[in-house]
Amino acid sequence: MPTYRTDDGWDALGDPTRRAIVACLAERPQAVGELADALPISRPAVSQHLKVLKDAGLVTDRAAGTRRVYRLNPAGVAALRDQLDTFWNRALDGYQDVAEQPTGEKS
Amino acid sequence: MPTYRTDDGWDALGDPTRRAIVACLAERPQAVGELADALPISRPAVSQHLKVLKDAGLVTDRAAGTRRVYRLNPAGVAALRDQLDTFWNRALDGYQDVAEQPTGEKS
DNA sequence: ACGAACGGTAAGCTACAACTTACGGATGGA
DNA sequence: TCCATCCGTAAGTTGTAGCTTACCGTTCGT
Structure with a gap:
């Protein structure tokens, strides 16, 4: 059972090429041909x-027309950001003290 | 030149197992054995x-001691979040209008 | 000082996913 | 109506990344 949680967007952004596409689309909506030409x-x-x-x-x-224009979905990006925030906050919660003070963690 | 931009963290979080580890570490700092036991x-x-x-x-x-305790690095997570924000804002910038108006993108 | 345990590295295997070429469907223009 | 263009899908190949077992160094306990 090697699947813990497919957080959709994470898998998608895990690929460099896909990130490049996202970056291109972040600039402006583009058709498939446009993207292929830029990549x-x-x-x-x-x-x-x-x-x-x-x-x-x-x-x-x-x-x-015959073209298919793709554009970024702000909602999807926001979802990722939100999830990242969760990790971040949760980390800060039980870390702040442990992180700063390496309280001489000898045995 | 198949490398557009290795944004570090993105590649790392692109793997489900790694995301699981991050999730575990988000709860609390843990040793390798602890994580292996949980995964x-x-x-x-x-x-x-x-x-x-x-x-x-x-x-x-x-x-x-003999254990190696790993913990999340809030700064790293924040960096990812910041980058996501950039994409998000940039998308909103040149989209709102273009999305609605297909400005006649003829050849 | 010896033994035990924990963690990191090396080598190898397997599986997946990214890319390519080829094909078919749909839309616009002449 | 016929042609050209654009996009999506299918099938196949290749590279890579993740997992495992085995081994070694390091550190603690007795």
Whole structure:
């Protein structure tokens, strides 16, 4: 049972190429061809990544004629940020003291 | 040149097992054995993941006798969160209008 | 000082996922 | 209506990353 928790977006952003796509889309909404032209990978590859990102709720697609314009989904990004905040706060909760004071943790 | 930007922490959190470790460490600092006992993987595997997380600046280690206590690094988590915020803000910046208006992106 | 335990590293195997080429469906233009 | 373009999917290959077992160094307890 090697699956603890598929937090969607995390898996999606775990890939460098996908992060590059997200970065491109962060600048402005773009079509698949645009992204493929800006990245060193083929169009099909971009499509697949886009599918993953869309499945993760990080991007949304809009049909514009024969083109398909993808854009970032602020809600999805916000969800990730929120989760990160949780980790962060929880860490600070039981750490602040332990972290600063290496209370001479000899045996 | 298939490397766009290795944002450290992203690659680290891209793995479910590593996310589980982070979750465990978020609760409280723990030794390698503790983590291995809580997870369905061997100790060496935990060590390797810990190494990746440490290299990414997401955790720090403290020697406690024969044990090695690892803890989350709030700064590392904050860095991720900050970067996420950047994406988020940038998206909102050039989207709100473009998303609604398909400004006739003909060839 | 000896024994025991904990943790990190090395080497190897397996599985997954990212990328490619090829194909088909759909939409726009002439 | 016919052609061209764009996108998504299918099938296949390859690289890599995660896991395991085995070994070694280090540190504590007796």
